[in-house]
Amino acid sequence: MKPLSADQIRGNWATLVVPWTETDALDLDRLSLEIDALIRCQVDGIYSHGTAGEFHTQTEDEFDQVCGLLAARCNAAGMPFQLGVSHMSAQISLERLKRVLPLQPSAVQVILPDWFPLTEEESIRFLARMAETASGVGLVLYNPPHAKRVLRPAQIGRLAAAVPSLIGLKTAGGDDAWFAEMRERIPQLSVFVPGHLLASGFQQGAHGAYSNVACLNPAATQTWTDLMRTDLPAAFEIESRLRAFMSQHIAPFITERKYCNAACDRLLCQIGGWADVGATMRWPYRSIPAAEAARLRPIAAEMLPEFVSLTPTA
Numbered sequence: 134m135k136p137l138s139a140d141q142i143r144g145n146w147a148t149l150v151v152p153w154t155e156t157d158a159l160d161l162d163r164l165s166l167e168i169d170a171l172i173r174c175q176v177d178g179i180y181s182h183g184t185a186g187e188f189h190t191q192t193e194d195e196f197d198q199v200c201g202l203l204a205a206r207c208n209a210a211g212m213p214f215q216l217g218v219s220h221m222s223a224q225i226s227l228e229r230l231k232r233v234l235p236l237q238p239s240a241v242q243v244i245l246p247d248w249f250p251l252t253e254e255e256s257i258r259f260l261a262r263m264a265e266t267a268s269g270v271g272l273v274l275y276n277p278p279h280a281k282r283v284l285r286p287a288q289i290g291r292l293a294a295a296v297p298s299l300i301g302l303k304t305a306g307g308d309d310a311w312f313a314e315m316r317e318r319i320p321q322l323s324v325f326v327p328g329h330l331l332a333s334g335f336q337q338g339a340h341g342a343y344s345n346v347a348c349l350n351p352a353a354t355q356t357w358t359d360l361m362r363t364d365l366p367a368a369f370e371i372e373s374r375l376r377a378f379m380s381q382h383i384a385p386f387i388t389e390r391k392y393c394n395a396a397c398d399r400l401l402c403q404i405g406g407w408a409d410v411g412a413t414m415r416w417p418y419r420s421i422p423a424a425e426a427a428r429l430r431p432i433a434a435e436m437l438p439e440f441v442s443l444t445p446t447a
Contacts, residue, residue: 134208136270137239139300142323143340144177145331145358146215147347148185149203150395150402150410157416159195161202167408168206174352174407179207180242180343182217183303184277185398189221190415197232204236217242219275223259230266240271240301247281253288257295264298273301273323279394286311290318303343306330312337328354329379332372335361346375348401349433350440357439371439378436382429386421396421404430405441 149171152163171179181203182188182196191199200216207214216238218229223246230241243263245251251259264272274292276284283305284292293299301323306312315324316338326334328344347354361368386392386400396418402410403426412423433441 134211134213134237134239137213137300138271139321139323142178142240142271142273142301142325145328145347145351145355146178146180146325146341146343147171147174147176147351147354148183148343148345148398149179149181149199150185150348150399150408151187151191151199151415152410153413153415155413157413159191159198160411161198163409163411164199165202165206167410168203170408171351172206172210172212174355176212176347176351176355177341177358178213178215178239179203180215180217182219183242183275183343184393185345185348185395186217187395187415187418188217188219190418193225193229196229200233200236204233204238208237213239215240215242215273217275219244221246221248227263227266230263234266234268234270238270240273241267242273242275242303244275244277244280245282250281253291256292260292260296260299264296267298269298271300272296272298273303273325274299275303277303278305286314286318289322293319293322301325306334306337306339309337312339315339329372329375331358332361332365332368335368336365345379345398345401346440348398349405349437350407352407353440371437374436378433382432386425392421393418400426400429404433406430 152160154160216233218226218241220226245256303325306326323340325341325343326339328342328346331342344354357371383397386397396414400421412420414420434443
């Protein structure tokens with residue numbers, strides 16, 4: 134695969150949720166089936182080692198195995214893919230980047246190392262070294278709401294001006310003022326917002342989602358994403374139901390019961406039933422019991438019939 138430019142990174146990118154065995158080991162057999170299912174769904178792209186992929190829990194050998202498997206499947210199928218090389222350590226992130234380049238990713242995702250938050254000057258130094266090492270493969274900055282330093286579009290714009298290989302941003306977005314600042318300050322970047330807010334984001338100038346909704350059903354999410362280009366009012370109607378389901382039935386696991394975000398992404402996969410990723414989070418993170426997916430599936434099927442069936446396929 135050739136590296137993608139900013140204007141080629143668009144649409145619905147599905148995250149790879151890593152299955153674990155009962156003994157807390159990487160389950161490559163189920164991971165392989167998951168990748169094959171995503172490719173069959175013809176999503177716009179697949180990415181590994183985001184929060185849902187639990188990049189922060191994997192050994193370097195496990196990281197290499199996941200990247201190698203995803204790259205082999207995607208390169209064979211002509212499916213665009215991004216590899217997350219994020220780590221809390223800049224040194225480990227750099228070494229991960231060096232090892233994945235022979236796999237020919239479409240782009241790589243990074244976080245700013247944040248055990249001690251970087252200054253703007255230090256952020257530029259970090260990204261510049263990563264860009265130099267990447268040798269033409271674009272960088273996508275993952276700046277989630279739980280980052281120690283959540284950056285405004287103006288700050289991202291200064292990073293992008295200093296490091297032209299920064300071609301994309303994964304962000305939670307914001308209000309109308311945030312999007313106006315985005316359009317003014319970082320028009321050259323591919324900006325991705327949360328999946329369940331994609332129609333609104335699309336209207337405001339965002340370009341896609343590294344999508345939590347694709348965890349629920351990647352094929353239906355692709356259909357919804359395509360609909361935004363032809364019938365935005367219909368896409369907004371679907372978004373209103375997605376927002377309601379997420380706020381009423383998924384967000385409380387985070388805000389009230391204090392599960393991590395990745396546990397909710399895994400729960401969405403179980404509700405959708407399109408792949409067998411299991412309910413188990415890797416130690417020490419808590420797993421949402423599988424019974425919760427069974428409880429929520431009929432609710433989701435009623436609220437989101439385009440996305441959820443009462444008879445899971447996996």
